[in-house]
Amino acid sequence: MAKHIKSIRGMHDVLPDETHRWQAFEAIIRQLMAAYGYREIRMPLVESTDLFCRSIGEVTDIVEKEMYTFEDRNGDMLTLRPEGTASCVRAGIQHGLLHNQVQRLWYSGPMFRHERPQKGRYRQFHQFGVEAFGIATPDIDAELIIIGARLWKELDLKNIRLELNTLGSSEARARYKQILVEYLRQHYELLDEDSRRRLESNPLRILDSKNPAMQEMLGQAPDLFDHLDEESLAQFDKLRSLLDAVGIDYRINPRLVRGLDYYCKTVFEWVTDELGAQGTICAGGRYDGLVEQLGGKATPAAGFALGMERILALLEAQQEQSSETIDAYMVILGERCELKGLQLAEQMREQLPQLKMICHCGGGSMKSQMKKADKSGAQVALILAEDELNAERFTVKYLRQKKEQVSVSFVEISDFLENLNGSQ
DSSP: OOOOOOOOTTOOOOOHHHHHHHHHHHHHHHHHHHHTTOEEOOOOSEEEHHHHHHHTOSSSHIIIIIOEEEEOTTSOEEEEOSOSHHHHHHHHHHTTOSTTOOEEEEEEEEEEOOOOOBTTBOSEEEEEEEEEESOOSHHHHHHHHHHHHHHHHHHTOOSEEEEEEEOOOHHHHHHHHHHHHHHHHHTGGGOOHHHHHHHHHOGGGGGGOOOGGGHHHHHTSOOGGGGOOHHHHHHHHHHHHHHHHTTOOOEEOTTOOOSSTTOEEEEEEEEESSSTTOOEEEEEEEOTTHHHHTTSOOOOEEEEEEEHHHHHHHHHHHSOOOOOOEEEEEEEOSHHHHHHHHHHHHHHHHHOTTOOEEEOOSOOOHHHHHHHHHHTTEEEEEEEOHHHHHHTEEEEEESSSOOOOEEEETTTHHHHHHTSTTOO
16 A cells, blocks of 8 residues: 655644634734725735845745745745745735835735744744834834734633833944844853854844744844934834823833844834744734845835734633534435425525535435534534425434434424524
8 A cells, every 4th residue: 555645744624523613813804804995915925036035035934044036947046935924025016006105904814934843943933924014103013903903802812911112223233233242252152053143244133032042142232222213212112102091001121122224214123932942923014125136116114913812822822622513414214305405405595695504415224314413513403304204294303412312393383493593
């Protein structure tokens, strides 16, 4: 017997018992984005490798270690997208959506990073992202954070905190980098291998190191806040006042720098302590220079992205998850009943668009069909045999409640199901 093929490590199937949670989450996202006036954009899974090298930064873990990159038949270097912002900016430039325009966009779909798989970190993962272009003022930063807060409320998620920082303008950050590098060189012997590699290329990322041996030294490093330009400080103060006005709590984290090179000014993360090491469930900030960096006209921009698997894991941890409810299972005995059962089922679905009903297929005895009805999770079994067909009535057997079975006419069955346990 041939050996069966399994899914690739770190890339998982979403099985039927799980998909209803994804669907419910996606429905909330769509409704929420429409409420704030954001429109959906869909980008391809494969992009030019150069797009991510220029946007994310060549000296980052994503580009150096994690991208799925390959050469196609034409000799072009292509990459499975590791994140959505660069693709969204590329699409905006290519189709003329950004220059002198305000765009509020969102997207969702799979991303790919060749990481070491662990809970909450996969090689194929699903991301929901929001991007706003053409607004330079901090009110759009506040709106993006407010959308996140609203989403947690819609999902009834608890114990999520907002961490906030500002990286300042590119000029102020460049000056600070020089001061930081000088300090870190004085403590070179304490730096781990990754930090030494980043020292010249991306020293701000060293501040975000989780290496316990470096924490005391990093805690005494020069503070970015002390070297910010006045405009960035004023924007950050305005952002804080806006968040205060709508009652969103936050904690300023001066070590929050984000892992991608394109961020400037506002950066933020929504964090939980209930998912172990993968505690960041949503992150974003401002990236005013990225559009110009990728060949477009200078355009202010801000956005965020969240990992859908992590949100669903947190939902499962905090809430009692139930399986998707099936309203009815039609048990059909005999050839004559098959014809009438199919006809009646379509009439019920026409009258009740939200009805979830399985019609038995494949024949079998009453006993075997009732076992399948019970296993389906349905609330009731609608039994249609010769006696029921002649009387033009269903025998309705309750599968989840201790109630006597009842007889319901073909004419009244839709009304009966509409009132069954809140079925609409």
